[in-house]
Amino acid sequence: xxxxxxxxxxxxxxxxxxxxxxxxxxxxxxxxxxxxxxxxxxxxxxxxxxxxxxxxxxxxxxxxxxxxxxxxxxxxxxxxxxxxxxxxxxxxxxxxxxxxxxxxxxxxxxxxxxxxxxxxxxxxxxxxxxxxxxxxxxxxxxxxxxxxxxxxxxxxxxxxxxxxxxxxxxxxxxxxxxxxxxxxxxxxxxxxxxxxxxxxxxxxxxxxxxxxxxxxxxxxxxxxxxxxxxxxxxxxxxxxxxxxxxxxxxxxxxxxxxxxxxxxxxxxxxxxxxxxxxxxxxxxxxxxx
Amino acid sequence: xxxxxxxxxxxxxxxxxxxxxxxxxxxxxxxxxxxxxxxxxxxxxxxxxxxxxxxxxxxxxxxxxxxxxxxxxxxxxxxxxxxxxxxxxxxxxxxxxxxxxxxxxxxxxxxxxxxxxxxxxxxxxxxxxxxxxxxxxxxxxxxxxxxxxxxxxxxxxxxxxxxxxxxxxxxxxxxxxxxxxxxxxxxxxxxxxxxxxxxxxxxxxxxxxxxxxxxxxxxxxxxxxxxxxxxxxxxxxxxxxxxxxxxxxxxxxxxxxxxxxxxxxxxxxxxxxxxxxxxxxxxxxxxxx
Numbered sequence: 323x324x325x326x327x328x329x330x331x332x333x334x335x336x337x338x339x340x341x342x343x344x345x346x347x348x349x350x351x352x353x354x355x356x357x358x359x360x361x362x363x364x365x366x367x368x369x370x371x372x373x374x375x376x377x378x379x380x381x382x383x384x385x386x387x388x389x390x391x392x393x394x395x396x397x398x399x400x401x402x403x404x405x406x407x408x409x410x411x412x413x414x415x416x417x418x419x420x421x422x423x424x425x426x427x428x429x430x431x432x433x434x435x436x437x438x439x440x441x442x443x444x445x446x447x448x449x450x451x452x453x454x455x456x457x458x459x460x461x462x463x464x465x466x467x468x469x470x471x472x473x474x475x476x477x478x479x480x481x482x483x484x485x486x487x488x489x490x491x492x493x494x495x496x497x498x499x500x501x502x503x504x505x506x507x508x509x510x511x512x513x514x515x516x517x518x519x520x521x522x523x524x525x526x527x528x529x530x531x532x533x534x535x536x537x538x539x540x541x542x543x544x545x546x547x548x549x550x551x552x553x554x555x556x557x558x559x560x561x562x563x564x565x566x567x568x569x570x571x572x573x574x575x576x577x578x579x580x581x582x583x584x585x586x587x588x589x590x591x592x593x594x595x596x597x598x599x600x601x602x603x604x605x606x607x608x609x610x611x
Numbered sequence: 612x613x614x615x616x617x618x619x620x621x622x623x624x625x626x627x628x629x630x631x632x633x634x635x636x637x638x639x640x641x642x643x644x645x646x647x648x649x650x651x652x653x654x655x656x657x658x659x660x661x662x663x664x665x666x667x668x669x670x671x672x673x674x675x676x677x678x679x680x681x682x683x684x685x686x687x688x689x690x691x692x693x694x695x696x697x698x699x700x701x702x703x704x705x706x707x708x709x710x711x712x713x714x715x716x717x718x719x720x721x722x723x724x725x726x727x728x729x730x731x732x733x734x735x736x737x738x739x740x741x742x743x744x745x746x747x748x749x750x751x752x753x754x755x756x757x758x759x760x761x762x763x764x765x766x767x768x769x770x771x772x773x774x775x776x777x778x779x780x781x782x783x784x785x786x787x788x789x790x791x792x793x794x795x796x797x798x799x800x801x802x803x804x805x806x807x808x809x810x811x812x813x814x815x816x817x818x819x820x821x822x823x824x825x826x827x828x829x830x831x832x833x834x835x836x837x838x839x840x841x842x843x844x845x846x847x848x849x850x851x852x853x854x855x856x857x858x859x860x861x862x863x864x865x866x867x868x869x870x871x872x873x874x875x876x877x878x879x880x881x882x883x884x885x886x887x888x889x890x891x892x893x894x895x896x897x898x899x900x
Contacts (some may be wrong), residue, residue, distance in 0.1 A: 387871075449761040463836075466757045472738040472838030474871035481832040484771050484790065498869045501773065502835075543770040546791075547752075547836050549761030580787045582676075582763035 327607045328370045328377040328421060331430065331599030332356075332384035332413060334405050339366045341373050342381075342604045346441060348597060359411035367420045380417045380425040381607025383433030383599055388413075390428060390475055398427045404497070426606040428462075429475045433602020434592070435462035436469055438554050440605050442593035447551035451544055452592070453478060454557035455537065459504040463548055479504035483539055486532045489515075507536040509559055521562040534565055538572030541589060545581040556592040566591055616896045617659045617666040617710060620719065620888030621645075621673035621702060623694050628655045630662050631670075631893045635730060637886060648700035656709045669706045669714040670896025672722030672888055677702070679717060679764055687716045693786070715895040717751075718764045722891020723881070724751035725758055727843050729894050731882035736840035740833055741881070742767060743846035744826065748793040752837055768793035772828055775821045778804075796825040798848055810851040823854055827861030830878060834870040845881035855880055
């Protein structure tokens with residue numbers, strides 16, 4: 323093992339912490355409940371120390387929003403979040419001080435996008451977008467070999483959307499924007515409308531078509547702006563049987579042959595499974611060298 | 612003059628052809644009507660030869676869609692277009708053969724995005740998006756110092772859009788997608804609804820608010836996907852008095868403070884004026900070295 327890399331998948335309900343190396347192996351991992359920063363982060367550091375220390379780098383794939391401006395005094399901090407106790411929390415700093423080595427931090431979805439592009443469903447593609455559809459909707463993309471950043475990281479769940487004609491009565495569930503993608507297609511919006519998760523709705527329920535249609539509109543906007551070689555759609559909602567194929571079909575219909583790339587080939591499921599979060603942290607850390 | 616660069620702004624109604632250098636100067640230019648490829652392209656080559664030849668590079672900023680895959684046998688060709696005679700036309704090849712030097716080709720809007728980022732309204736920004744709103748809507752973006760490409764170039768005019776409540780009766784004017792951004796906000800859609808261009812509608816006409824609202828929805832989707840430091844909105848429709856300020860205001864309202872960046876600073880007018888097309892070709896050519 324040439325390098326020993328500390329890995330943190332920082333989620334809103336749990337931190338997964340692990341030890342990896344440059345050969346994509348993960349040697350150990352644990353789970354720590356996300357409570358308060360002053361409890362959760364030291365617990366992660368303690369566990370990493372118990373694995374022997376000696377880390378050459380730390381990779382963190384975190385919930386957000388994050389300050390990722392390298393020139394900022396609050397680089398590596400969470401900015402404002404609805405999650406209690408975590409607004410303005412310094413996530414990267416404690417690990418940098420504890421292990422005295424470079425720290426890479428980015429959003430969990432940027433980590434997943436980079437990992438899927440490096441080792442998974444986007445491997446070999448000239449560009450890849452990763453979208454997770456679950457409790458929220460988030461996404462990241464690798465273009466020209468690099469993750470997209472601008473003033474901040476993407477917030478792909480908040481793109482604007484047309485309205486499905488059979489869904490006109492619903493206000494949308496995003497506390498910021500109402501009927502953005504997340505407000506119309508994330509898990510809580512499905513439960514708010516139909517009282518069950520998409521996978522629990524019967525096969526003939528109109529919710530299946532409506533959610534697939536929204537995700538297809540999102541895919542079309544992604545094609546129009548990024549023309550990605552792969553669009554990797556993951557997350558709990560995407561595990562609904564038949565949904566991926568429905569999204570492909572609706573994207574092909576609505577695109578009307580205008581965009582380059584057959585949606586049946588471009589839109590794919592993730593390939594990295596349950597290790598995607600830690601592998602995202604690893605992919606971010608390997609970018610440091 | 613260290614380099615002599617042949618510049619072509621290939622538009623659907625006219626080709627502007629010029630001679631430039633690496634110091635951003637344009638020394639000569641002419642206009643050639645766009646008729647058929649076998650007439651227009653040789654006329655451009657003849658004019659360039661009459662300027663003395665000896666070009667070190669050719670830059671072409673062209674209408675599209677274009678095949679920009681370097682591995683493709685039809686790289687530098689227009690693909691399918693509604694413009695008669697130009698489907699499958701080889702645009703780059705004749706210039707490469709005539710002047711025996713490297714040829715850079717990209718879309719006109721990618722050229723404009725690169726030129727505005729290099730010398731204009733996006734200078735110094737870490738990322739910049741350029742959108743033109745005119746007879747059509749098109750856009751390009753520089754992220755991480757490079758133009759976005761994927762399977763193909765962006766087609767930003769065709770992102771999906773929510774519908775303004777006072778515009779529900781309009782089907783949209785895009786022949787491919789109906790009510791995409793171009794179908795709802797390009798010049799012909801304005802004339803189709805209200806019988807005049809936006810700048811000719813009286814100040815209190817609801818069209819002003821409706822078009823600003825659509826462009827704000829587009830700006831929000833761009834922020835969500837790219838988080839650009841600058842969004843440069845140009846084209847004939849954007850010359851309507853007060854429109855840019857309206858777009859800024861609607862973007863700020865609908866964004867609800869969620870995205871990083873104040874729309875009043877992020878959304879700006881182009882800075883390169885009438886030379887933007889040729890400067891786009893020049894910026895593309897300078898990327899060859």
